[in-house]
Amino acid sequence: MATKEKADRNAAASKKSSGMTLKRRQTIVGMSFITPNFIGFFVLILIPVLFTFRLCFSRWDGYNPMEFAGLENFRYIFTHKVFQDAVIKTLIFTVCSVGITTFLSLGLAVLINQKLKGIGIFRTAIFFPYVASVVAVAAVWQMLFQKDMGLINEVLRFFGVADPPGWLASTKWALTGVIIVNIWKSMGYYMIIYLAALQDVPTSLVEASMIDGANAWQRFWKVKWPLLSNATFFVVMMLTINSFKSFDLIYALTEGGPGTATTLMSNYIYNQSFVSWDYGRASAAAMVLFAIVAVITLFQFRIEKKFSND
Amino acid sequence: MLNKLSPWKKAGLYIVLILVCVLTLLPLVWMLSASLKLDKDVFRIPIEWIPSNPAWSNYQRIWDQVPMLRFTFNTFKITVITTIIQVFTCSFAAYGFAKCQFKGRNLLFLIYVATIAVPWQVYMLPQYSMIQQFGLVDTHASLILLHAFDAFGVFLLRQFCMGIPNELLEAARIDGLSEYGVYRKIVLPQMGPSIATLVIFTFVTNWNDFMGPMIYLNSTELKTVQLGIRMFMGQYSTEYGLIMAASVVSLIPVVIVFLIFQKQFVQGIATSGLKG
Numbered sequence: 144m145a146t147k148e149k150a151d152r153n154a155a156a157s158k159k160s161s162g163m164t165l166k167r168r169q170t171i172v173g174m175s176f177i178t179p180n181f182i183g184f185f186v187l188i189l190i191p192v193l194f195t196f197r198l199c200f201s202r203w204d205g206y207n208p209m210e211f212a213g214l215e216n217f218r219y220i221f222t223h224k225v226f227q228d229a230v231i232k233t234l235i236f237t238v239c240s241v242g243i244t245t246f247l248s249l250g251l252a253v254l255i256n257q258k259l260k261g262i263g264i265f266r267t268a269i270f271f272p273y274v275a276s277v278v279a280v281a282a283v284w285q286m287l288f289q290k291d292m293g294l295i296n297e298v299l300r301f302f303g304v305a306d307p308p309g310w311l312a313s314t315k316w317a318l319t320g321v322i323i324v325n326i327w328k329s330m331g332y333y334m335i336i337y338l339a340a341l342q343d344v345p346t347s348l349v350e351a352s353m354i355d356g357a358n359a360w361q362r363f364w365k366v367k368w369p370l371l372s373n374a375t376f377f378v379v380m381m382l383t384i385n386s387f388k389s390f391d392l393i394y395a396l397t398e399g400g401p402g403t404a405t406t407l408m409s410n411y412i413y414n415q416s417f418v419s420w421d422y423g424r425a426s427a428a429a430m431v432l433f434a435i436v437a438v439i440t441l442f443q444f445r446i447e448k449k450f451s452n453d
Numbered sequence: 454m455l456n457k458l459s460p461w462k463k464a465g466l467y468i469v470l471i472l473v474c475v476l477t478l479l480p481l482v483w484m485l486s487a488s489l490k491l492d493k494d495v496f497r498i499p500i501e502w503i504p505s506n507p508a509w510s511n512y513q514r515i516w517d518q519v520p521m522l523r524f525t526f527n528t529f530k531i532t533v534i535t536t537i538i539q540v541f542t543c544s545f546a547a548y549g550f551a552k553c554q555f556k557g558r559n560l561l562f563l564i565y566v567a568t569i570a571v572p573w574q575v576y577m578l579p580q581y582s583m584i585q586q587f588g589l590v591d592t593h594a595s596l597i598l599l600h601a602f603d604a605f606g607v608f609l610l611r612q613f614c615m616g617i618p619n620e621l622l623e624a625a626r627i628d629g630l631s632e633y634g635v636y637r638k639i640v641l642p643q644m645g646p647s648i649a650t651l652v653i654f655t656f657v658t659n660w661n662d663f664m665g666p667m668i669y670l671n672s673t674e675l676k677t678v679q680l681g682i683r684m685f686m687g688q689y690s691t692e693y694g695l696i697m698a699a700s701v702v703s704l705i706p707v708v709i710v711f712l713i714f715q716k717q718f719v720q721g722i723a724t725s726g727l728k729g
Contacts, residue, residue, distance in 0.1 A: 169555050172632045176549030177561065180542035183602030188568055191579035198579060205582060254470060259463065267715060268474040274711050274718075275481070276661035278679045279700035282686060283484040286693060292496035294483060327477065332722065339723035388572035391664045395683075409574045416578045417668060429575040440570045 195433075198426035205422055216427035225403050226428060229411040232318060236407055237386035239322045240329075245378055248330045249371075252337035253363065266338075270331035277328075281395035284324050285311060311397050314404040321393050321405050328392065329385070333378045340374035341367065373447070380443040384436050408432050481704075488512070488697035495693040511698035518689065521699065523674060524681040531596050531677065532659040538601040539655050540648055547610030547644075548636045552622060562611070565604045573664075581668060595669040596677075600659055606651050609721060613647035614640065650721035653714045657707055678703045 202212040220226040255266050272280065287294045288310035296307040308316040344367050352366045390409035393399065399406040399414070406414070408428065415425035482502070487495045489507040515521050550562050580599070581590070589595040617640060625635050663679045670676050676684070682699045689695055711718065 166556075169553065170557075173549050173553030173555035173558060176553060176632075176636070177546045180546035180602060180607060181561075183538075183542065183598070184565065184568075184604060184607075187580060187583070187598055187602050188576065188604065189564070191576035191583060192568060192571055194579035194582075195576050205585075251473065254466070254473070257466060259466065262470075265470045265474055267712070269477050270715075270718075271481070271708075271711065272477060274657050274661075274707055275704055276663070276679055276707065278661075278663050278682045279484070279703050280480070282682060282696050282700050283480045283487075286487070286495070286697075287480055287483065289496070292498075294500070297498055327480075331477070335719055335722045339719075384570060384572075388574060390574060395663060409572070412574045412577075416581075422578055422582070425578050429572075429578070432572055433575045436570060436572055 195426045195429055198422050199430045201423050201426075203422040204420050212423055216423040217430075219424055220428050220431070225406060226408075226411055228403060229406050229408045230431075232405070233387060233407040233409075236318065236322060236325075236389075237383060240325050240386045240389075241379060241382040243322075244326050244330050244333060244382055245375070247326065248333035248378065249337050249375075251330065251334040252341055255334065256338055256341045266334075269334060272328045273331045275328070277392045277395045280324070280328060281392065284320075284396060288312075288320055312401060314401050317397055317401060317404040321396055324396060325386075325389060325392060329382075333382065336378055337371065337374055340371050344370050376443060376447055380439060383439050387432060387436055387439075484697050484700055487694060488701045490694050492691060492693050492695075495697075508694060511694045512702070515685070515695060515699045515702065518695070519681055519684050520673070521678070521681055521702070524676050524678045527593065527675060528660060528677040528679075531593050532656055534593075535597050535600045535659050536652055536655045538597070539603070539606045540651060542602070543606035543610050543651065544641065544644055544648060545636070546607045547614045548640050550607065550611045551614035552617070552619070552635075552640070553632065565607055568604050569608060577668070584669070590669055591671045591675065592669075593675060596659075596662070596665050599665050599669070600655070600662070606655070609651055609654075610644065610647055613644060617643055646717065646720070649714065650717040653710060653717055654721060656710055660707055 199216055200212060200214070201209045202215070203209040251269055255262060255269070288296075290296060290307070290309040290312060293310070295310070296304075299307040308319075310316050310320040348366055348370075349362060352362050357365065388409055389407075390413065393405055393407060393410060394413070397405045399410040409432065412425050412428045412432065415421050415428060419425075483500075486500070486502050486504065488511055489504045489509070490501075490511075491508050494501070494504070550558060550565075584590060584595045584598060589598070622635050622639060625639050626632075630638060661679065662677070663683075666677045666680050667683075670680065682696070682703055685692075685696050685699050
């Protein structure tokens with residue numbers, strides 16, 4: 144209710160000062176709408192983001208006085224084997240997640256975009272993993288991935304795989320396991336985006352192509368696919384950014400292990416922050432992550448602009 | 454008619470769809486099934502999908518072994534307060550960004566949008582440091598502050614707000630309503646569906662939040678449901694049935710909300726996705 148009181152107060156204030164120019168008054172009124180949210184946003188998000196820029200050049204443990212450290216933090220992380228590996232693993236994780244999820248979510252959207260009875264139930268079922276909590280999801284996948292008794296290896300053995308992998312408990316297979324769960328959990332979300340885009344395709348266009356004798360395959364690739372380019376860019380970029388920052392699912396599944404097998408950049412930042420309490424190194428690693436995501440985002444805007452101009 | 458499928462194609466489509474759904478839901482069905490088994494039966498092969506002798510006692514024991522009821526209450530409290538703050542401040546700011554003309558508006562909005570793309574890991578440490586200076590670490594207030602001013606809410610509501618025709622607002626202004634009157638009497642009622650979307654997203658995000666509570670909460674009596682399941686997994690790591698029962702319980706509120714408000718979910722994703 145505080146916002147309403149504030150609104151009334153501001154309204155009274157703007158009436159009193161009717162001598163003000165219209166523009167000035169508009170600015171004050173407009174700002175008054177934004178202020179309640181902006182204060183919180185400024186203090187809790189904007190300042191911390193800007194503070195990271197300073198911390199990455201500092202030596203600080205959160206208690207003792209902060210010291211200027213120049214590029215020392217960056218030198219440390221770039222020569223730190225764990226960080227180097229984390230960057231490589233993040234790239235592997237991202238490329239696999241983005242490629243497979245985009246492909247699957249598009250396929251699922253095409254499947255679901257049919258006028259069939261009970262189609263809503265299928266959509267719900269595929270989308271549900273997205274809203275399920277990572278903790279519960281991780282708990283069940285850990286059991287499914289069990290080496291000796293887990294369901295997945297039972298199935299593999301049934302199909303003749305004599306020595307199935309240890310999945311989340313094995314340094315070699317843990318990353319694959321994490322990628323599988325990540326795809327399973329997120330594909331429903333991107334399917335919905337594709338579905339919305341497919342439903343925006345004008346039916347007249349599709350009908351026209353049918354009259355011209357195009358089969359279903361041609362109809363998809365020649366008519367619908369070009370119209371989906373915006374959605375595809377959005378899906379690919381969102382997936383890329385989300386893969387770079389995905390953390391809680393991996394943490395819940397493996398805590399970055401075994402060893403450092405699933406320590407991606409975001410896990411590295413977390414460990415430097417809340418395990419080592421090294422603000423400088425954590426912020427330097429965070430800056431690298433930020434730079435990568437920023438470049439991808441800018442790239443996205445560029446491409447989108449180019450395509451909307453064409 | 455478009456999409457007229459032959460019966461054969463239809464049948465084929467159903468089979469593919471059913472297979473896909475079985476694959477996506479399998480882990481959750483397994484969870485439900487295991488939650489009703491004794492630990493020694495959880496991994497028994499062949500799998501008994503519907504336990505012949507369901508161990509309902511699992512669902513009883515979870516409330517005794519860790520303070521699950523307390524955790525549920527804590528989570529509800531944090532979620533409700535965060536949602537209220539979000540709805541008020543975001544709808545207010547959304548109107549400001551969408552329908553008020555003033556200098557610097559677009560720049561300010563750009564800053565908001567830009568922070569959506571900044572991964573939380575980039576600023577989680579300075580943010581922690583700040584909340585620590587407020588003396589709020591290990592309180593529920595820290596988590597409320599953490600989520601209440603998420604730029605996503607402003608963005609989502611602004612997108613909806615942009616769709617309200619300007620003529621309508623202009624007419625109301627000519628009738629003598631102040632900007633605040635326009636917001637309260639014209640815009641807010643129209644924002645109903647989009648606010649519903651925001652409420653649902655906020656609810657699910659908060660209910661499922663794991664990293665926030667893990668970083669900020671130490672005291673057992675303050676913990677949330679997600680941390681509760683982690684406690685189970687730590688303390689009773691081989692009590693598989695129990696862990697699964699706790700997981701099922703933690704999913705129930707989200708399942709209910711999801712099934713009731715599925716339309717808003719889909720709408721929210723489509724809006725933020727395609728116009729963003």
